[in-house]
Amino acid sequence: MQSSSTYSRRDFLKNSALIGGGLFLGFDMLGSGRFDAAVANSAAGLEGAFDFNAYLSINSDGTATIFSPNPEVGQGVKTSFPMTVAEELDFDWKLVKVVQAPLDTVKFERQVAGGSQSTPHSWKRLRQAGATARRMLMEAAAKRWGVDVATCKTDKGVVRHPSGKQATYGELAAEAAKIAPPADVPLKDPxxxxxIGTFVRNVDNHDILTGKPIYGMDFYREGMLIAMIQHPPAFGMKLKSLDGAAAKAMPGIVDVVSFKNNVAVVGKTTWEVMKAREAVKAEYEKEADLESTADHDRIFKELMAGGETQVKRKDGDTAAAFAAAAKIVEAEFQCPFLSHAPMEPMNFFADVRGDRAELIGPVQTPQSARDQIAKLLNIPAENITLQLMRIGGGFGRRLRPDYALETAELSSIIKAPVKVIWTREDDMTGGIYRPAARYRFRAALDKAGNITGYELRGVGINAGNPVRENNFPAGAVPNVLIEAVDHKSPITTGPWRAPITNFLAGAEQTFFDEVAEAAGKDPVTMRLELFRQAQPPLNNEGKPTYDPQRFIKVIELAAEKSGWFKKRKKGVHLGFSVYYSHLTYVAQVAEVVKRKGKVSLQKVYCAVDCGIVVNKSGALNQVVGSIVDGLGHAMYGQLTFKDGEPEQKNFNTYRLIRINEIPEVEVYFVDNGIDPTGLGEPALPPLSGAVANALYKATGKRVRNQPFAAEGNGMEGIL
Amino acid sequence: MATYTLRVNGRTYTTDVAPDTPLLWVLRDHLRLTGTKYACGVAACGACTVHLDGAAVRSCVMPVSAVGNAAVTTIEGLSEKGDHPVQRAWDEVDVPQCGYCQAGQIMTAAALLQRNPNPGDEEIEQAMSGNLCRCGAYHRIRDAVKLAAKKG
Structure with a gap:
């Protein structure tokens, strides 16, 4: 928490680019409900400590500028956050100007795009910002008219009084700014x-659709250089020697430098740098194991049988449950490494001069990038500025600012402003992948088909914790044992959209389908039974880790909409899956049709409980996009290795789903008025389970390993 | 190095570059038209799609020396005010998520509608299947192509 900075009002206005008579508001980042605002105070310096996390200005021209602090990576916060402020401000959305705020750790808290946490974190704060500003504007109007504020009302940016008096927010802004911000302003009844809840289009649409330079890749500044950085070709290799003379002699090349294991080719234009890279003579040598995919398959087998095991959860006595079981179900599931492969490859701009640095580019964790660069270059963090560009996809990759660090380091070495661009090949072979993992599930059933014991053993390769021990079925089964083993590998890994659960959820939900079959129960009925009796474990705050009632609601909604319990046409097969992640509940039903021997995935029904839907358009985009993403990667995604080197290097070998392969998708939101939770990830995890379960019904074959369309599985062509 | 005179978005540009320089990088680095995107460099994703005499081509693998006298249209020149029927449809349907691939999607769609003003579902899918969208905005892309056809 920052609390010691002293601001002068003048600096504040300058920093905020606030022009005209303006009202500035910020609000407390402690989340205590206390509201601090910096209020216009003519030329007198406003002394004091302020904790801000978002703000808005009301301009005398009648518009409002709403600053969006979090990185926009395609998840839609640059639209939904300002919508939330404007809602409580009671303002005309058409008069809102949205501005991406730069990194500012004094004014804002958690300028992060990750974990689907932006919305739950900011919901109340954003509303308070709008509501408090509205109240100040009303008080200014009441004072001007000599009336009781309680008799004033607002209507889309205008304060009105029953006497017929009215004034726009723009007209009132200067006076309102002098009023002390009230505490505990009531928020709107939803x-x-x-x-909120309407279909609002992306605020950047015009710029996106007309090709404006809004992405980091597009950034240009007179005099900047272009660089590409060659990393070792395989994980476990390091740079041995470099001869950059031939490359440096190529047209347009300024320098060839090496630092750490990097070889940077610096030049004037992208193509010249790309060509010169081919002339770099670099030798690499082994410094660690050069692992191949075949090694990983072997390691999975070994660690499934033994190895350094962490017990992540132990409820009751599973050994006794299995000893007494009438039936035991057991299955193993495996997933490969994945590249994040955002359409915009990694890139960054840095201009490091002495003890100052200017950074510009796409990053999901700007504060972390700045602080790591400050440490790396021994520059005070306050001497570093970081401007966020719209991000051409992240999926978790840009949570790790390695490319920003190497750009800053290069700029400090060559003492010049430089934009580093990764090629697609650099991006796909450059590491920080979704870790490969393997799971073994076991369930003990009694004679009545009740689950009496549940065991999960997860083995990951640089996966950290490959299990989610506090989620379902913990609390729904009496005896539970959850274990984890991690193999340390030179291959780098990191969060990939819905980390761990992006595969674990589908595997678990496929396993529950197998359990239901063994128990002679309908898969939906069995899940409803489990949730009706569930006593979820408590989290650190003493609250249940999941809400069985919300689970039940999405299960029932998906079952209803898909016609799960109705008679189906011949050849139509449904598969069910439900999962809770990132505070949101999602149930899905996949519909597979088998006609004349040909199996195809036709449709996905999806029920979502994310509480209040902030932006209907953005919410649908996230849910449908997650389903397409989850399907594509389950079917085709795999990054394999040969002696530490990724075997897929570009989209011609790393297959992504295409437009001709998408099923129809129907999405239903539970309308319960609960505070909203995030949607960037939760619709992805269950999807592969629904598809695998429907495929089993249609083909009799369980697909447990991804990618489903791998050779020999017979699943090619179902999309 | 060689001098090339290019007709781009109705303007004439002269540029001095190596003959094998892809049109993509001439547009982005030399003409500062960065609406055309780099994403794969091997004609596998369609993000770099521009029009050459109205036909959609992959600018990342087209050497500048092969452009000749053909009229090049990029996303910046598709319409003067951003109101081409495809652009309007993309906005109305609210297609973009991250948005990075959308210039290429739009250029592919505009070329399709130019030669086939009323495409069916399969024709749309076939024409658009060379353009990747990592966010999975394909449903809305398909809807927007249909809407643009109506707006014609």
Whole structure:
């Protein structure tokens, strides 16, 4: 928490680019409900400590500028955050200007795009910002008119009084800014929302659709250099020697430098740098094991049988449950490494001069990038500025700012402003992958088909914790044992959209389908039974880790919409899956049709409980996009290795789903008025389970390993 | 190095580059038209799609020396005010998520509608299947192509 900075009002206005008579508001980052605002105070310096996490200005021209602090990576916060502020401000959305705020750890908290946490973190704060500003504007109007503020009302940016008096926010802003911000301003009743819950288009649409330079890749500044950085070709290799003379002699090349294991080719234009890279003579040598995919398959087998095991959860006595079981179900599931492969490859701009640095580019964790660069270059963090560009996809890759660090380091070495661009090949072979993992599930059933014991053993390769021990079925089964083993590998890994659960969820939900079959129960009925009796474990705050009632609701909704319990046409097969992640509940039903021997995935029904839907358009985009993403990667995604080197290097060998392969998708949101949770990830994890379960019904074959369309599985062509 | 005179978005540009320089990098680095995107460099994703005399081509693998006198249209020149029927449809349907691939998607769609003003579902899928969208915005892309056809 930052609390010691002293601001002068003048600096504040300058920093905020606030022009005209403006009202500035910020609000407390402690989340205590206390509200601090920096209020216009003419030329007098406003002394004091302020903890801000978001703010807005109301301009005398009648518009409002709403600053969006979090990185926009395609998840839609640059639209939904300002919508939330404008809702409580009671403002005309058409008069809102949205501005991406730069990194500012004094004004803002958690400028991060990750974990689907932006919305739950900011919901109340954003509303308070809008509501408090509205109240100040009303008080200014009441004072001007000599009336009781309680008799004033607002309507889309205008304060009105029953006497007929009215004034726009723009007209009132200067006076309102002098009013002390009230505490505990009541928020709107959600039933009065006019903006939240509607279909609001992306605020950047015009720039995106007309090709404006809004991405880091597009950034240009007179005099900047272009660089590409060659990393070792395989994980476990390091740079042995470099001869950059031939490359440096190529047209347009300024320098060839090496640092750490990097070889940077610096030049004037991208193509010249690309060509010169081919002339770099670099030798690499082994410094660690050069692992191949075949090694990983062997390691999985070994570690499934033994190895350094962590017990992540132990409820009751599974050994006794299995000893007494009438039936035991057991199955193993495996997933490969994945590249994040955002359409915009890694890139960054840095201009490091002495003890100052200017950074510009796409990063999901700007504060972490700045702080790591400060440490790396021994520069005070306060001497570093970081401007966020719209991000051409992240999926977790840009949570790790390695490319920003190497750009800053290169700029400090060559003492010049430089934009580093990764090629697709650099991006796909450059590491920080979704870790490969293997799971073994076991369930003990009694004579009645009840699950009496549940065991999960997860083995990951640089996966950290490959299990989610506090989620379902913990609390729904009496005896539970959850174990984890991690193999340390030179291959680098990191969070990939819905980390761990992006595969674990589908595997678990496929296993529950197998359990239901063994128990002679309908898969949906069995899940409903489990949730009706569930006593979820408590988290650190003493609250249940999941809400069985919300689980039940999405299960029932998906079953209803898909016609799960109705008679189906011949050849139509349904598969069910449900999962809770990132505070959101998602149930899905995949519909596979088998006609004349040909099996195809036709449709996905999806029920979502994310509480209040902030932006209907953005929410649908995230849910449908996650389903397409989950399906594509389950079917085709795999990054394999030969002696430490990735075997897929570009989209011609790393297969992604295409437009001709998408099933129809129907999405239903549970309308319960609960505070909203995030949607960037939760619709992805269960999807592969629904598809695998439907495929089993249609073909009799369980697909347990991804990618489903791997040779020999017979699943090619179902999309 | 060689001098090339290019007709781009109705303007004439002269540039001095190596003959094998892909049109993509001439547009981005030399003409500062960065709406055309780099994503794969091997004609596998369609993000770099531009029009050459109205036909969609992959600028990342087209050497500048092969452009000749053909008229090049990029996303910046598709319409003067961003109101081409495809652009309007993309906005109305609210297609973009991250948005990075959308310039290429739009250029492919505009070329399709130019030669086939009323494409069916399969024709749309076939024409658009060379353009990757990592965010999975394909449903809305398909809907927007249909809407653009109506707006024609």
């Amino acid at each position: 039933k009065d929302f006019r903006i």
